[in-house]
Amino acid sequence: MKKASLNDIAIHLGVSKTLVSFVLNGRGKEFRISDDICQKVMDAAKEMNYQPNRIAQGLRTGKTNTIGLIIADIANPFFGKLGREIEKEAALNGYSVIFCSSDENPEKSKQQIAMLQQSQVDGYIISPPMNSEPQIRALSKGRTPFVLIDRYFADIETNYIVVDNFDAAYKATTHLLKLGRKKIANITVNLDLVNMKARTEGYKKALTDNGILVDKNLIKVLPFSHESMDISLAITELVGHKEDLKADAILFSTSKLGLNGIECISALGLKIPDDIAIVSFDNADAYKICVSPVTVVAQPLQEIGKKAVNIILDKINSPNGTPKFQQYTLKTEFIIRKSCGY
Amino acid sequence: MKKASLNDIAIHLGVSKTLVSFVLNGRGKEFRISDDICQKVMDAAKEMNYQPNRIAQGLRTGKTNTIGLIIADIANPFFGKLGREIEKEAALNGYSVIFCSSDENPEKSKQQIAMLQQSQVDGYIISPPMNSEPQIRALSKGRTPFVLIDRYFADIETNYIVVDNFDAAYKATTHLLKLGRKKIANITVNLDLVNMKARTEGYKKALTDNGILVDKNLIKVLPFSHESMDISLAITELVGHKEDLKADAILFSTSKLGLNGIECISALGLKIPDDIAIVSFDNADAYKICVSPVTVVAQPLQEIGKKAVNIILDKINSPNGTPKFQQYTLKTEFIIRKSCGY
DNA sequence: TTTATTTACTAAATCGATTTAGCTAAAATA
């Protein structure tokens, strides 16, 4: 039982494959194929379980109906949920998605871009690792549309969708201040990523706007490959002795940090929010069932996913359409739970 | 700047594309192409930033170096982690992965299989929804290898990788019994899936082996689209009044159930493990930072992912190799945390 | 009746690679 091709149908019916192609593309009328023959072709296609070879179509038409997605790690629930939204919207429009996890490694993402390029994807959705500017710049010289998500590079003109990280961090920090916290720390990862940088900037601005000096010792910047050890250490440093806590609140810039952080905090015997208040970016499921459910900055994942796909489709359908670049900065949602006290 | 093809290089150097193809495939020596020309071709390829068109290669060779993956939902951390392992192992072997989330919907998975088929994937890794036997049966009539993961159909001979769900549930239940729990409930989803069925069977066997009658009222089977509401209801039914709990322990058959369940339990003001002990399948991150970290049955996700990919590669490389079907039932790991008391 | 138009279809080129079969000139052998 090998697959039937267009030609097989043509031979079987004694007609040309041109005709079969016309009919199966629903263009029978347009090309004045008689109803009788149209019906026969369609019947034969069904009977022979004809499945068009998308590879061959792709070669001929230059369109593969495939989108390449590069994110940090599909196992990370934030990206998992985002990936799901992207897959969903793509499927609605007849596109498949090739998933690539870059681990925030620019070398990997470079290889993945090359691979996707070779696969002739019709567009890319990319969450670019730091130090991947050259690759993104190279991409923008090509004709294949792409959109950056989660972060972008200020000095490269591209389509992008991000959230207002500065604003979100500002509000989160202000929230902690209003609840009487004075020594607010920020645990984050490498600040070369614009989104992470904006979060810390928002945090700082909220402090200074409220007359509090930024204390460098309260900002812990971890390397990307942060292991529990790193976080443990950072938290221990922040906390010091239980009787004399250096920090009374922590803003975690990612949920991975936050989840590990909470584990450490519990291990140290500290109570949330009594000893220390917590706010985190990203609405991880775990945050709902914590000892004290965690107040979070939630990102509009569905909107990001939908928009990303639709920008790509837009660009595919009208490569020279306006505006030349679509750039969105979406609002986040601040969800208040018990982890900051009341 | 449009992409350079093999032919472009050939024209540029005034040689045949056959020659270029030979050289770039590293078969220059084999075909006695002079070192001088070899070098020139390779230089030109680099200079012109030649990227082979995988679509064209795929059409000619019948190999796309692509694997299709169908799971329930990539946003579910269990599948996210599994997907990651699969992607990783595939990438190591030069394969890309097209991700599809079926939502446990057989209609969707049918369409996704058709789409992957049209995309000429070299193999499938599938976690088949219930009622998807016909599609799987159809697949096994084709020549493209596939492997089922997480579940399989007893009456279709296929490659598969599952875990010993019966054994895992048996041990988990026994653990609860040893700690003195008498009224152990099981919350699960539709039992038509063999893996879910095995979990409940293992639970039952452990009870009867310990002289405890199986109480149907303590087994709650939720529909797949289980909303928090369903779980709330199930738990309220199990619990009844706080003074007179119907159940003193719950075995959750999936982490999605468990996470929602714990949320409900907390909302009802019940304490884990004092009022009620908890064991769950799947080692969700959230379980580590719960009020009482949750004892779990952890699946060897890396092993599953690696094996799945390698079975596919095996079958691609030797379609008629032995054994005809590779079938693995892997052991789970039982991780004891605080949620059952001591 | 002749020409123009319409109907219903087909041949062949094309996309970009791989691969088989074969060709020419030089070198080796008889």
Add this chain to the structure above:
DNA sequence: TATTTTAGCTAAATCGATTTAGTAAATAAA
């Protein structure tokens, strides 16, 4: 010197679709 072998390369077919440019026969118009 004649023949075989080897080195070094190329033409053309092929994968399975799409699409352009056409053709033959039937019908309509002149």
